[in-house]
Amino acid sequence: MSGKQAALGLEGFGDFALEMLEAWKVPGAAVAVVRDGEVLLAEGYGLRNAADGLPATAGTVFAIGSCTKAFAAGSVGIAVDDGKLDWDTPVRRYLPEFALYDPVATERMTPRDLLCHRSGLPGHDFLW
Secondary structure, three states: OOHHHHHOOOOOHHHHHHHHHHHOOOOEEEEEEEEOOEEEEEEEEEEEEOOOOEEOOOOOOOOOOOHHHHHHHHHHHHHHHOOOOOOOOOHHHOOOOOOOOOHHHHHHOOHHHHHOOOOOOOOOHHHO
């Protein structure tokens, strides 16, 4: 760990990460801590392939599945708090090119509708 990382309160993070992997029975993880566009920490912990004993690295890519939904909702929530958009204002007000198959749904769909999965759009599980 660099002196800069220690000064930012990241000392001991590696030990913490390994403890959490063990507690949650997770083989490995790649973690990045970024502040103001600067990478403060980028490390791999545990294994990227438990069967072959391959270590996780800062460059290991893991499938995070539905966790992206939380990132999207959190980002929209921040924009709402900042007054940049409203939960119940139609998406087209912010993205005029937004379009669905149904013109009524296109005009009325809100960020709340999209994030609550009440848009009526089908699942796209086949993409996996």
